[in-house]
Amino acid sequence: MGSYAIKKSYTFENGVQLRSENGEIYTILQPLGRGGQGEVYKVQGADGVYALKWYHKDCLDRIDAAAFRKNLQKNVKQGVPTLSKGDVATQFIWPLQMIEPQAGSFGYLMDLFPAGYEPFKNVVMGLKKIPSTGQLIHLRWKSWFSVVTAGLNIVRAFEILHSLGLSYQDINDGGIAVNMTNGDVFICDCDNVSPDRTNLGIRGMMTFMAPEVVRGEKLPDRYTDEFSLAIILFRLFMHGHPLEGEATRDIRNDPSISDKQSEMQIYGTNPRYCLSSVNNTNPASLKYNSDVLKFGLLYPKELLDAFEQVFTLGIRENNKRLTATEWRKILLSVRDHLVLVNGYEAFFGKRYDKELPEGLRILKYKHGKEVYCMPDKILYSYHFNEFSNDFKTPVGKIIPTARKDVLGLYNASPHTIRFSMEGKEGSCPPKGKMPIMKGMEVSIDRTQFTVI
């Protein structure tokens, strides 16, 4: 049998030179891929290799291309979202330069995805195809800690973006890449980023859109970003789609309705959460959504409650969706419920009671936050300062002691830790060690906790 190949033609041949708006020349090295909006090439510039996105003319014809380009120019000028006192959303592969228009279209330049990062879709599938051989290989996370950290890196990027008054407007799994060892992420396709409640015509990808956008009642904004973000997180943690269950399968298998109509029902007019704990008419199926059911048993209840809120009440009420800031706090709590027991990671705080391992101590903060501790747990800046967003800088480590019922804490922070128990007070300077014992009151920087 003869083979048929559809030849994909790209706008530019290898070797073509393009000029940026500030006069620099970039030479096309090779095409990297194409999507609904445009094509991406690898290009050579005077100071290195970059990625170049070039829009399909027909895509620009459907929107206000002049306004879109002007907004993109503004994003290039403003640079990657940065909070002036420190945090930079380095997760975003931000537009660096505009490429001069030609033949009714234009493009922009950005950094290439660095090596060692897997496309989000592959990460969720746990599989990767080797292009040259077609062989499928399994992808494995290094740890649960890395999974939660990846979630944190994603939400922190959107937290910075949203807190600057911007919205992304097209969150989907196509533009995210993840390092499965340390949880680092990169997010590209930042070309739709606009001031919140300003939309330039892009609606997003159906399976990630908020229902009101699917129904055509609203254009994307920060609230619809928050819905899409929750879907990304659900896919990361539960390996499924929150709105797909047994009823979804019936709708898709109904020959009397078109694919378009069925998608509209599932994601737009009648979205139903597959793990809803009340009146669930679209339950995740043991046969087709087994991952979702399996992972639903694994995580702390707080995470599952958050998903339930967004995908039940939050389907209709914007206010019930979680902001990226709320997600950061929830994911930090999920990570705080993760400890090493006999060399294996385990989450605590689940829907069902689970016996606590011998020697586990809990740091209980005044507003209810709990940090489960076993030897080798690392504490980060936010553990010692309740106003810190920093979940990356280590400030302490839980260490074993000679007594099984007492843990130790190595103070890697620049602050002296003060503690007391049964009226006896003590302190632990930077680089010092202190016991972590039941009943101890601990104070550091402006934060206090009790050991239980």
Added chain:
Amino acid sequence: MADTADFWKSMESELFSQFGEESLSEVVPASQIQPKTAGGRRILNIFFIIDVSGSMRGMRIGQVNYAIENIIKELRTRDDLNSVIKVAIMEFCNEATWKTPTPILIDDYVFTPIDTYPAYTCYGKAFDALEVKLHKNGFMDPALGEYFAPLIMFVSDGEPTDFNEYPVALEKLKKNKWFSKSSKYAIAVGEGAKTEKVGRILEQFTGIRENVRYADEGAGLCNLIEYIAIRASEVQTSLVSSSYGGGKEQAQSIFNEVDNSLFSSIFGNQ
């Protein structure tokens, strides 16, 4: 003290012998515990006064919306505050309107985004509208319970356009007893507002130089509002005995030198 140090020293040698000797060399008193109210929950009104003039359009109002929505949700989770928190939001430009006709319990508050209008920045209208409500027949109705001194946050991105009117309104506001007792913070947003002149005007409102803060386009207004709301509400609700007119403690700011490194002052280094 010496006995206590010996106790921990012996504990340390028992626990950490494999790590060698260090730490616990001095005994420092544990940090002070904040005083609690004697009982009963009093109302803490938090007022947000938001400039919605044309220049706030786009990213700036987006920052404000994100910040206020988050702080409302965060304060809701802090249920061990010995107070009942209520929120009221005023939008001002040519006119001033309370988005909430009455302060609303934080648990019941359903935040909807604030819009901007192509209009001027009339501080005087905001001050007048605030003064009217800082009375027992306004937002401080004694029939609803006892009150802590309110927390007032004023957010604007520019100097007032009503130069002749606002000083009169401010003078009247300053004579209001609840206003003088309240804890007042002003946040200037955006490059255009980072001037000595704006700073001085906002200082007249807050009465305390440290309480005028500056949030540029990237300064994380969200962090700043969260910090003020949480710290100031903790401070407000722990001042049990403060009387009408304000005690000495009211003149203090929650901002100290450490915070100056985290959050910009409009006046540069303070």
